[in-house]
Amino acid sequence: MKPKNAQQKQIMALSKRLNPITEKQVTWAYNHCFEHIAYRTKSTLTCGDCGHTWKSEATLADTLCGCTCPHCGAELKVNDTRKRTFKQCYYFCVVTTCKGFQVVRIVMIKSTSKKGSAATYFYKEVAQRWITPDGEIITVARLRGMGFYADLWCFDSDMEIRPHHDIYNIISDCEHYPRVRVLPIFKRNGFKGSFHNASPVKFLQSLLTDSKTETLLKAGQYAILPHFVHYPHRMGSVWNAVKICIRNGYIIKDATMWCDYIDLLKHFDKDTQNAKYVCPADLKAEHDKLVAMRNRQRERQNRERERRREIERQESERKKLERMQENERLYAEMKSKFFDLVFSDGVLRIQVLQSVQEFYEEGKTMHHCVFTNDYYLKPDSLVFSARIGEKRIETIEVSLETLQIVQSRGECNQDTQYHKQIINLVRKNIGLVQQRMSA
Numbered sequence: 198m199k200p201k202n203a204q205q206k207q208i209m210a211l212s213k214r215l216n217p218i219t220e221k222q223v224t225w226a227y228n229h230c231f232e233h234i235a236y237r238t239k240s241t242l243t244c245g246d247c248g249h250t251w252k253s254e255a256t257l258a259d260t261l262c263g264c265t266c267p268h269c270g271a272e273l274k275v276n277d278t279r280k281r282t283f284k285q286c287y288y289f290c291v292v293t294t295c296k297g298f299q300v301v302r303i304v305m306i307k308s309t310s311k312k313g314s315a316a317t318y319f320y321k322e323v324a325q326r327w328i329t330p331d332g333e334i335i336t337v338a339r340l341r342g343m344g345f346y347a348d349l350w351c352f353d354s355d356m357e358i359r360p361h362h363d364i365y366n367i368i369s370d371c372e373h374y375p376r377v378r379v380l381p382i383f384k385r386n387g388f389k390g391s392f393h394n395a396s397p398v399k400f401l402q403s404l405l406t407d408s409k410t411e412t413l414l415k416a417g418q419y420a421i422l423p424h425f426v427h428y429p430h431r432m433g434s435v436w437n438a439v440k441i442c443i444r445n446g447y448i449i450k451d452a453t454m455w456c457d458y459i460d461l462l463k464h465f466d467k468d469t470q471n472a473k474y475v476c477p478a479d480l481k482a483e484h485d486k487l488v489a490m491r492n493r494q495r496e497r498q499n500r501e502r503e504r505r506r507e508i509e510r511q512e513s514e515r516k517k518l519e520r521m522q523e524n525e526r527l528y529a530e531m532k533s534k535f536f537d538l539v540f541s542d543g544v545l546r547i548q549v550l551q552s553v554q555e556f557y558e559e560g561k562t563m564h565h566c567v568f569t570n571d572y573y574l575k576p577d578s579l580v581f582s583a584r585i586g587e588k589r590i591e592t593i594e595v596s597l598e599t600l601q602i603v604q605s606r607g608e609c610n611q612d613t614q615y616h617k618q619i620i621n622l623v624r625k626n627i628g629l630v631q632q633r634m635s636a
């Protein structure tokens with residue numbers, strides 16, 4: 198991207214004049230950032246740094262704290278691994294200044310260790326975060342490949358002004374070379390050399406743009422400081438409580454636990470403006486007390502929810518039963534005058550279904566919808582079951598309006614070999630139905 202304004206042009210010109218990253222800085226990073234390992238098999242250890250292999254009589258317990266390579270003197274972490282290569286990739290930064298700008302230079306370092314040979318190293322400066330005196334960040338970086346993988350850099354691309362991308366913040370949150378140079382304004386705002394576990398870029402920007410950071414720094418509230426640097430919006434809700442701590446000279450030592458504790462105080466409507474609550478002498482004890490209280494409350498709420506659900510379930514059962522009773526009553530009212538009708542030819546026996554319960558059993562046995570479609574509620578429809586002995590053969594619907602057979606169906610709505618015989622038997626006796634209607 199071409200520099201768009203005078204400031205960006207100035208930064209591009211200054212960027213080109215920065216000294217290369219020094220060998221001393223890179224050596225520090227290799228020693229400090231990488232994990233240095235020894236490959237262990239049954240009785241031998243191999244140094245991942247120099248490739249030296251030696252016999253080891255040490256037991257597992259002896260090497261839990263690591264070992265020292267007898268050849269190169271590296272302190273090594275013992276890895277029981279069959280893997281023969283070990284690749285690592287990290288970022289570190291150099292915090293420096295340049296003509297009134299604060300600059301954080303981000304360097305990628307890689308190591309590849311192959312068992313039995315000396316590890317190889319690689320480094321390249323991939324980005325610079327230029328912080329302007331009013332707290333704006335301008336990023337000069339190499340080109341990145343597509344995707345979100347942090348290590349996809351085009352190493353031979355030029356360092357240029359690049360539009361913002363979250364990846365720059367992610368890689369900037371890294372270890373920094375211990376020798377740090379900052380603009381005088383940062384010292385005035387309370388910076389004494391430590392970033393207190395915050396990302397140096399975010400920390401410095403915050404120290405220019407957010408007075409809370411300066412206040413926390415000067416009050417020695419180092420544990421909670423990085424939370425404000427990284428999540429200023431989220432932390433806004435506890436700022437007043439933090440001010441109470443500062444006023445009372447109470448130093449927050451475990452920031453995460455303290456924030457959880459404040460959330461719990463708020464949950465229980467305790468006064469978070471009261472030092473008695475927000476500055477507990479024994480934070481862990483008070484925190485645990487509230488957590489236990491919250492858990493008991495949750496259990497109570499769960500039990501209450503279960504109880505309500507059970508009441509609802511019973512209520513719905515009761516309604517269902519009521520509805521069924523009401524349906525039985527309606528059905529009997531409409532159709533009881535047909536209940537004693539029986540047509541028989543000596544083989545088949547055809548009878549009106551006597552209750553809603555019978556509709557249910559008929560539908561279930563015959564796998565059709567005589568029950569589910571509420572045939573028992575249809576005033577102009579009369580439903581018979583044709584049986585041989587106890588066996589259900591077909592279900593017959595007769596229209597009380599036309600006295601015609603609307604349908605007669607066997608299991609799964611299929612006709613049976615008795616279909617015609619059933620139709621004839623019903624037709625022959627339809628006069629009896631008519632008689633009952635006019636009775």
Ligand SMILES: [Zn+2]
Nearest residue numbers: 244247266269
């Ligand atoms: Zn070695």
